[in-house]
Amino acid sequence: MTSYKPKPFSPNLLDLVAEGEGLRIEFKRLIHSAPKIARSITAFANTSGGLILIGVDDDRRIVGIHSEKETIQIIDEAMKFHIEPKPRIAVRVEEFKRRMVLLVEIPESPERPHFHVERVIRRDTGKRDVERRVYIRDGSHNKAASDDRIALMLSSREPVRISFTERERRLLDWLNAYERITAEAFAGNAGIPVREARRILVSLVRSGALRLDSSNGNSFYALALR
Numbered sequence: 001m002t003s004y005k006p007k008p009f010s011p012n013l014l015d016l017v018a019e020g021e022g023l024r025i026e027f028k029r030l031i032h033s034a035p036k037i038a039r040s041i042t043a044f045a046n047t048s049g050g051l052i053l054i055g056v057d058d059d060r061r062i063v064g065i066h067s068e069k070e071t072i073q074i075i076d077e078a079m080k081f082h083i084e085p086k087p088r089i090a091v092r093v094e095e096f097k098r099r100m101v102l103l104v105e106i107p108e109s110p111e112r113p114h115f116h117v118e119r120v121i122r123r124d125t126g127k128r129d130v131e132r133r134v135y136i137r138d139g140s141h142n143k144a145a146s147d148d149r150i151a152l153m154l155s156s157r158e159p160v161r162i163s164f165t166e167r168e169r170r171l172l173d174w175l176n177a178y179e180r181i182t183a184e185a186f187a188g189n190a191g192i193p194v195r196e197a198r199r200i201l202v203s204l205v206r207s208g209a210l211r212l213d214s215s216n217g218n219s220f221y222a223l224a225l226r
Helices: 011-019 034-046 068-081 147-155 166-178 183-190 194-207
Strands: 004-007 025-028 050-054 090-096 099-106 115-121 128-138 141-144 210-215 218-223
Touching: 011 025, 011 050, 011 090, 011 099, 025 034, 034 050, 034 068, 034 099, 034 115, 034 128, 034 141, 068 090, 068 099, 128 147, 147 194, 147 210, 147 218, 166 183, 166 194, 166 218, 183 194, 183 218, 194 210, 194 218
Parallel strands: 004 090, 025 050
Antiparallel strands: 050 099, 090 099, 115 128, 128 141, 210 218
């Protein structure tokens, strides 16, 4: 699942640092929380993969890590207790001017969604609970995925099944007129449960007829060609 093989410094590290944080790169000066690093690992695995550079400051300064062993232990804890299912990652160390940088490589996962698991205390009841969330990468940030995005990930594990009945034709007519629709609105218009509406919409996304967009934390569907 993980590999810890030190590697001599190569210009590739400087290229990565110069590129800056974005969809596929994240900098961390240090890590001290297994749940927090687990959030980043799941976000990359659930999106298009990426690299976490530990020992690099937000301003792109290579500051290095104090303890390779301690940092790897935190990553192991994150993988064991805070991610389900566990994605495949590779870990290596590079050295620059006697400063060690830990690179965590997370490929885009075929087993997504990966859930971030954290034990929390509920504010309303004061009771302990287990919180399971799906995170994705949005630019240089990690954010919670919408129910629609999670449904699309789950659907990708199965063959595409789609049928163009009167219901689907009316949906496409609606989108031609009003440009976009939510799963909840489609469910109301069609008189079906939201879960069934989301399944139909996700199938149309996978077929290439629709696209799934997000704006201000909301998800909606639109014609793919618009």
